[in-house]
Amino acid sequence: MSSFSHTVGSRTYQFRDLKDLMAKATPARSGDYLAGLAAASAEERVAAQMALAALPLSIFLQQALIPYEDDEVTRLIIDRHDRAAFAPIAHLTVGDFRNWLLGDGADSAALAAVSPGITPEMAAAVSKLMRVQDLILVAKKCHVTTAFRNTIGLPGRMSTRLQPNHPTDDATGIAASVLDGLLYGSGDAVIGINPATDNVPQVIKIVTMLDEIIDRYGIPTQSCVLTHVTNTIAAIERGAPVDLVFQSIAGTEAANAGFGINLALLDEARQAALSLRRGSVGNNVMYFETGQGSALSANAHHGVDQQTCEARAYAVARAFAPLLVNSVVGFIGPEYLYDGKQIVRAGLEDHFCAKLLGLPMGCDVCYTNHAEADQNDMDILLTLLGTAGCTFVMGIPGSDDIMLNYQTTSFHDALYARRVLGLKPAPEFEAWLQRMEIFTRDAQVTLGNGLPPAFERALLRLS
Known part of the structure; x- marks a missing residue:
């Protein structure tokens, strides 16, 4: 795997490989500290996020975080990747992908169309660049039935x-x-x-x-x-x-x-x-x-x-x-x-x-x-x-x-x-x-001093 770096002010941060960069770009959480993977400072985290934003999405198809030969989940991800669905976003960097997701062009139909072309690592990477409101806005547009x-x-x-x-x-x-x-x-x-x-x-x-x-x-x-x-x-x-x-x-x-x-x-x-x-x-x-x-x-x-x-x-x-x-x-x-x-x-x-x-x-x-x-x-x-x-x-x-x-x-x-x-x-x-008269037509609960009448009748009829 390639190494990555990003300079903030007078300091250059080095990331030994893609999974190190992904870990360092992750918002702070105790599990990553427990594993010894987290960024040592907020500045290092921002440097990792900026470096990650500049990477092409296609890098996740070229560099597996867990080797293909060692892990059946990796094989599942790579073997089932839909390159035709990926094509409309294949030219984007991770940062560009974030901007595309937040744009009006990425409506429910567009998101459903590209979904088979998105790998979990791509989704995780772009989420690391997002604020809470970004995560909410994009998810709201995804309709899965x-x-x-x-x-x-x-x-x-x-x-x-x-x-x-x-x-x-x-x-x-x-x-x-x-x-x-x-x-x-x-x-x-x-x-x-x-x-x-x-x-x-x-x-x-x-x-x-x-x-x-x-x-x-x-x-x-x-x-x-x-x-x-x-x-x-x-x-x-x-x-x-x-x-x-x-x-x-x-x-x-x-x-x-x-x-x-x-x-x-x-x-x-x-x-x-x-x-x-x-x-x-x-x-x-x-x-x-x-x-x-x-x-x-x-x-x-x-x-x-x-x-x-x-x-x-x-x-x-x-x-x-x-x-x-x-x-x-x-x-x-x-x-x-x-x-x-x-x-x-x-x-x-x-x-x-x-x-x-x-x-x-x-x-x-x-x-x-x-x-x-x-x-x-x-x-x-x-x-x-x-x-x-x-x-x-x-x-x-x-x-x-x-x-x-x-x-x-x-x-x-x-x-x-x-x-x-x-x-x-x-x-x-x-x-x-x-x-059953549990809900009214406007979805209000009808509970009062007893069971809803229709539900009570059902209970009696089937008892």
Whole structure:
């Protein structure tokens, strides 16, 4: 790889290769300091950003940050790169690319057309030159739509994952949380449970219970048990009513190996889910979660900064046409994103990069209790993501996940974001909420001193 340099005043900063330059150009975050990759000063960071801005986008097709022969994610990125889609922007530098993205000519159609020609490294590079408002503006223009039993990602809409986790997988507790969430309009992205007991029989038990709820009340949504992909494949083989296949993914082959997966296994899982033909309006059957710091935590980052590793995970995701992808942005901990400011920046970067690459990107707006963050920081990120066109967020009773022990967004938070930003649920789910008299025609919740009458009648009719 070539070395790079940039002079600021009387001092010239040297960067040994492209991945060193990328790391030094990254806005400060604790994970890169932990890895020994971050810029030593704000001046060095600016020098790296200026040097990066002058590089041609095509350099990322010539110099792989992780060698092609060593990493199947690199091979996926290079082998599936669409040179025809890249052609309209092939002459641009990274800095020019930023200017093009912010211009009026880069509308939704233009962004969708070039998306297959953008590599994760290109997206990560340009994000490092952007302010928060830039990340929001460009992401807002990216429209990515997917479907299974409803349609996710349409303009003017924001979906929610109803997350009714329970520390003992108690069926009554899960059902109570599901009911609570539905009455606040949550659950159109997915009703998704992290099982406390993670084995195939338990996965089958939970997914069957969720299927019965969805079927009994005719809810146009999908369910998912967030277990390892091999458990889901085994559940499908045993006849379980699986809607979506979940898996955590990362941006390097070694990090994915740490998760016990590879690209071939993900393809096997997708084919298994497709064979069930359970979707009614579409066939996007995969649900992926990612997070900055996952590769570093597995010592599988190859000296690449954590945000660029995260963007590479989106190449893995888009190879499998997912219904949903989300960054669990503050979940891994302060070792990787120290405080609210770093979490906010990272969440907007992740959303921007994924949308630019053509993914239906959501965000778990969250933090752990030992991070220097609080719910006010999450309110800021939630509002900014809603403005940026975020596909979906989490909905949890009271913001407190009592099984995973972290803080995220509540049913009320999602309702706030929809109201203040004029957003609606997925159209099929919105129509169901209106039929059940949970929502009025203007998307207001009808909760008063009891259950909405139509929903109560449905409960009585099916009890």
